[in-house]
Amino acid sequence: xxxxTGERTLLxxxxxxxxxxxxxxxxxxxxxxxxxxxxxxxxxxxxxxSLTKIYSCSVFExxxxxxxxxxxxxxxxxxxxxxxxxxxLLLFDPATGKEEAxxxxxxxxxxxxxxxxxxxxxxxxxxxxxxxxxxxxFRNKQWEADYRLLEKKLPNREIIPAGATADDMLWMVTAYSxxxxxxxxxxxxxxxxxxxxxxxxxxxxxEHMAEMKPIRYPSSDGLMIPAYLTLPKxxxxxxxxxVVFPHGGPWARDGWGFNNYAQWLxxxxxxxxxxxxxxxxxxxxxxxxxxxxxxxxKMQDDITWGVKHLVKEGIADPKKVAIMGGSYGGYATLxxxxxxxxxxxxxxxxxxxxxxxxxxETIPPYWEAIRIIFHERMGNPNTPEGKKLLxxxxxxxxxxKISTPLLVxxxxxxxxxxxxxxxxxxxxxxxxxxxxxxxxxxxxxxxFARPVNNMALMAxxxxxxxxxxxxxxxxxxxxxxxxxxxxxxxxPKTVVLAKKVDxxxxxxxxxxxxxxxxxxxxxxxxxxxxxxxxxxSTRVVREEGGTWVVTDTAKGPMGEAVDTTTVEKxxxxxxxxxxxxGPMTIELxxxxxxxxxxxxxxxxxxxxxxxxxxxxxxxxxxxxxSIAALPLAEGYQATFRNFDVQRQKPALKQAKxxxxxxxxxxxxxxxxxxxxxxSAEGEPGATTLWVDKATRKVVKTSTTLPQMGGAVVTxxxxx
Numbered sequence: 001x002x003x004x005t006g007e008r009t010l011l012x013x014x015x016x017x018x019x020x021x022x023x024x025x026x027x028x029x030x031x032x033x034x035x036x037x038x039x040x041x042x043x044x045x046x047x048x049x050s051l052t053k054i055y056s057c058s059v060f061e062x063x064x065x066x067x068x069x070x071x072x073x074x075x076x077x078x079x080x081x082x083x084x085x086x087x088x089l090l091l092f093d094p095a096t097g098k099e100e101a102x103x104x105x106x107x108x109x110x111x112x113x114x115x116x117x118x119x120x121x122x123x124x125x126x127x128x129x130x131x132x133x134x135x136x137x138f139r140n141k142q143w144e145a146d147y148r149l150l151e152k153k154l155p156n157r158e159i160i161p162a163g164a165t166a167d168d169m170l171w172m173v174t175a176y177s178x179x180x181x182x183x184x185x186x187x188x189x190x191x192x193x194x195x196x197x198x199x200x201x202x203x204x205x206x207e208h209m210a211e212m213k214p215i216r217y218p219s220s221d222g223l224m225i226p227a228y229l230t231l232p233k234x235x236x237x238x239x240x241x242x243v244v245f246p247h248g249g250p251w252a253r254d255g256w257g258f259n260n261y262a263q264w265l266x267x268x269x270x271x272x273x274x275x276x277x278x279x280x281x282x283x284x285x286x287x288x289x290x291x292x293x294x295x296x297x298k299m300q301d302d303i304t305w306g307v308k309h310l311v312k313e314g315i316a317d318p319k320k321v322a323i324m325g326g327s328y329g330g331y332a333t334l335x336x337x338x339x340x341x342x343x344x345x346x347x348x349x350x351x352x353x354x355x356x357x358x359x360x361e362t363i364p365p366y367w368e369a370i371r372i373i374f375h376e377r378m379g380n381p382n383t384p385e386g387k388k389l390l391x392x393x394x395x396x397x398x399x400x401k402i403s404t405p406l407l408v409x410x411x412x413x414x415x416x417x418x419x420x421x422x423x424x425x426x427x428x429x430x431x432x433x434x435x436x437x438x439x440x441x442x443x444x445x446x447x448f449a450r451p452v453n454n455m456a457l458m459a460x461x462x463x464x465x466x467x468x469x470x471x472x473x474x475x476x477x478x479x480x481x482x483x484x485x486x487x488x489x490x491x492p493k494t495v496v497l498a499k500k501v502d503x504x505x506x507x508x509x510x511x512x513x514x515x516x517x518x519x520x521x522x523x524x525x526x527x528x529x530x531x532x533x534x535x536x537s538t539r540v541v542r543e544e545g546g547t548w549v550v551t552d553t554a555k556g557p558m559g560e561a562v563d564t565t566t567v568e569k570x571x572x573x574x575x576x577x578x579x580x581x582g583p584m585t586i587e588l589x590x591x592x593x594x595x596x597x598x599x600x601x602x603x604x605x606x607x608x609x610x611x612x613x614x615x616x617x618x619x620x621x622x623x624x625x626s627i628a629a630l631p632l633a634e635g636y637q638a639t640f641r642n643f644d645v646q647r648q649k650p651a652l653k654q655a656k657x658x659x660x661x662x663x664x665x666x667x668x669x670x671x672x673x674x675x676x677x678x679s680a681e682g683e684p685g686a687t688t689l690w691v692d693k694a695t696r697k698v699v700k701t702s703t704t705l706p707q708m709g710g711a712v713v714t715x716x717x718x719x
Contacts, residue, residue: 329350583600665700
């Protein structure tokens with residue numbers, strides 16, 4: 001794209017599931033990378049008419065291009081393919097396949113981190129590695145001399161290069177530490193002048209922040225676990241209440257630096273342990289792969305033995321230990337309270353998955369490569385031994401073992417962790433008389449994004465930990481946070497699980513009207529947090545050979561999508577559906593209680609064959625017009641079956657008339673039925689339809705998208 005005019009030139013169309021492109025220093029497209037269907041990472045050379053695989057590594061290895069060499073022939077690659085445990089930097093020739101080792105960690109402890117190149121010469125000037133702290137190794141002596149000068153000017157901080165001018169004479173650098181979120185500087189290498197560009201989070205009082213120390217301790221099998229310990233400032237490190245805070249991922253890692261949670265908890269009087277349990281990245285593939293199929297087992301031991309280490313050292317009070325975390329950290333919280341309830345005095349699970357089988361079901365079929373990686377690292381639910389392993393490691397299946405006070409944090413629109421799973425945990429503790437608290441935000445997904453919700457979460461967690469561990473608690477808060485906390489706090493006594501619907505008994509509701517040929521136009525927005533994007537769509541209904549063909553053409557930030565559903569006349573039961581968006585084409589036929597067809601993502605189509613268990617209704621883009629044809633009235637509701645294309649499985653839906661409203665849209669003012677469309681199986685997400693009573697035309701819709709963190713799509717009928 002030409003930035004000055006917006007003029008775009010198509011370089012290459014992605015029809016081969018490429019996840020990343022690599023250009024050489026002249027701007028020529030040279031390489032692509034992707035995850036193959038078997039989980040391998042593949043590097044492909046971009047030829048004129050085709051792509052040629054030139055390098056690959058297995059699901060248990062890592063590899064990828066970094067940047068082309070200035071000679072235009074070779075490319076710097078990061079890889080630990082084959083015998084090496086640690087990922088290193090190498091030079092690879094795409095034409096000949098020749099490899100040349102460049103560097104691995106000089107200390108032999110961690111994976112390759114980053115390569116820093118000169119803007120003036122395009123030569124490799126330095127490399128960095130994240131160990132307990134970040135180590136930078138220079139190949140350019142002048143660069144090193146200036147960097148050492150910066151270290152003297154900015155002592156006790158990590159100094160990270162963040163950009164340079166074309167002649168390398170002006171550097172942008174960021175300096176941060178465990179007690180300092182960071183400051184951005186401009187460094188003039190000619191005059192040696194260092195000037196402040198801006199201070200990150202300038203209101204944080206650096207002098208009151210707590211030090212973070214790297215530590216190591218042995219786990220249950222002797223494996224040494226790297227971790228970070230933050231101790232409250234000005235307090236003797238003896239018999240402290242402890243909060244263990246496992247990171248999410250789990251294929252990620254914690255590092256040294258300013259940590260929001262650690263500083264907050266340390267300020268309240270807690271020691272904070274951040275363990276890089278096995279399965280964490282950055283410590284070599286042996287350490288990473290040691291976590292395979294160890295969820296709730298040795299991965300959990302690595303956390304538990306961290307508590308034992310701090311108790312043995314006299315730092316932690318064994319009667320005042322809590323565990324807290326989000327996503328995988330939330331899972332580790334639930335697993336810790338389930339499998340080692342005597343270790344912890346309290347737990348805070350933030351969007352923690354409690355059912356690993358359900359978690360794996362959220363991976364769509366067209367992410368086949370990702371699915372294989374998860375199955376290899378967690379367990380394959382399609383094998384008896386894998387399913388047994390996953391069931392045993394799921395805290396939900398052992399919730400009756402939890403006897404520790406628990407605070408559960410849930411987003412109602414979480415596509416990964418079903419709301420029902422959290423509520424089952426809440427009910428299990430409530431019914432046995434154990435302390436349990438529950439926060440559920442209706443406008444959040446897998447992790448809280450809205451600041452007011454995050455602050456309410458912190459206020460609730462702080463009060464909960466203070467109650468059970470005795471740490472300091474800040475009373476009150478801003479009026480907005482106090483009000484929001486009250487709104488999203490759920491009384492455990494009121495939590496009731498929805499009754500399971502008998503799928504076999506679900507048929508297709510009977511319409512009282514048929515469709516009519518015509519064209520309707522809609523305009524609306526996608527609201528995702530503070531961002532709003534425009535979209536428009538056109539719906540065409542036409543008659544064809546005893547059926548109705550409903551075609552929606554939508555235009556939005558993701559381009560154009562065309563969704564066509566063919567339904568029987570009278571019954572409105574779907575018989576066919578075709579979806580086209582970019583390189584994706586899905587073709588489906590529904591007959592004999594089965595969904596058959598193909599799914600193609602720009603490559604070889606994959607077959608689809610799924611038993612539905614009964615007829616479909618109000619499916620695909622024909623859903624809204626089909627619901628509008630039902631006998632809508634105050635209190636009316638109907639349950640019916642859809643086909644979940646993403647998961648390739650049947651899904652039960654419920655439509656319910658919740659009232660009548662006057663609706664004003666661009667097309668006019670209408671007296672409309674308000675219809676709520678939700679999952680009958682407790683899945684997140686909901687759609688509200690406003691159907692004109694006189695014409696049965698859908699005049700407005702509002703849909704919550706869990707897969708987009710609770711983004712809301714609104715659409716209104718146009719003249």
